[in-house]
Amino acid sequence: MRHNYETLRPDDRQILELVRDFFADLAPAGETRKGLDLGSGPNLYPALAMLPLCQEITLFERSTSNVGWLQGEVRHFGRSWDPFWDLLCEHPRYRAVGDPRPAFANRVSVQSGNVFDLPEGAWDIGTMFFVAESISACPEEFKAAVLRFIGALRAGAPFAAAFMERSAGYDVGDIRFPAVSVGEDGIRSILEPVAAELHLKRIGIDGDALRDGYEGMIVVCGRVGAA
Numbered sequence: 592m593r594h595n596y597e598t599l600r601p602d603d604r605q606i607l608e609l610v611r612d613f614f615a616d617l618a619p620a621g622e623t624r625k626g627l628d629l630g631s632g633p634n635l636y637p638a639l640a641m642l643p644l645c646q647e648i649t650l651f652e653r654s655t656s657n658v659g660w661l662q663g664e665v666r667h668f669g670r671s672w673d674p675f676w677d678l679l680c681e682h683p684r685y686r687a688v689g690d691p692r693p694a695f696a697n698r699v700s701v702q703s704g705n706v707f708d709l710p711e712g713a714w715d716i717g718t719m720f721f722v723a724e725s726i727s728a729c730p731e732e733f734k735a736a737v738l739r740f741i742g743a744l745r746a747g748a749p750f751a752a753a754f755m756e757r758s759a760g761y762d763v764g765d766i767r768f769p770a771v772s773v774g775e776d777g778i779r780s781i782l783e784p785v786a787a788e789l790h791l792k793r794i795g796i797d798g799d800a801l802r803d804g805y806e807g808m809i810v811v812c813g814r815v816g817a818a
């Protein structure tokens with residue numbers, strides 16, 4: 592797991608600002624979109640970033656314990672998310688939601704499942720944060736997971752994704768958390784052929800690393816191309 596999001600770190604602040612501004616500048620679409628957050632884990636901020644644009648949001652997650660935690664958190668999310676929501680509310684499109692807790696509880700549901708079983712073209716907007724590179728150490732699996740995420744969105748759908756840059760994986764006690772070492776060029780080479788619009792931004796480590804064994808984070812915002 593990446594970390595617990597108890598506080599708003601400077602790197603998360605930069606990511607959230609980028610994603611907020613990309614989503615908030617999209618033309619209004621009746622705010623009836625169906626959103627997908629793939630591999631939500633302990634992180635609600637990708638779904639919070641989609642909240643004003645969506646009528647429904649699916650948190651799609653493979654781990655049973657994360658699914659259980661998410662189901663509880665969706666009903667009335669904890670106060671640690673308030674700084675994240677406050678940052679989003681610097682844009683009026685987020686402020687227009689009003690109280691985010693009932694909106695989140697009404698619109699968000701949790702679905703248990705594997706990225707490799709996602710249906711195609713089923714969602715109108717999507718987020719995937721720190722997931723594809725953490726499934727295994729296999730580059731082909733990384734590419735396949737990124738493409739399954741994109742494939743789950745309809746043509747033209749906006750999306751945001753974040754990746755740990757050049758992650759070497761890590762150990763917690765006896766448990767090995769593997770990773771694929773990815774960089775901007777590799778991510779671009781996978782996404783360019785399937786995206787109609789693509790913006791990459793690298794966020795370096797600014798003194799306060801999460802852990803050893805990575806070089807930064809890469810944030811991607813874009814739109815899915817025609818199939």
Ligand SMILES: C[S@@+](CC[C@H](N)C(=O)[O-])C[C@H]1O[C@@H](n2cnc3c(N)ncnc32)[C@H](O)[C@@H]1O
Pocket residue numbers: 592593594629630631632633634651652653654657704705706707719720721722725726
């Ligand atoms: C490193 S965590 C990132 C969690 C969260 N998105 C974040 O920003 O911190 C990766 C998440 O992806 C989930 N995951 C891993 N493999 C998956 C798969 N094949 N299908 C769906 N979710 C998966 C894990 O259970 C975990 O919650």
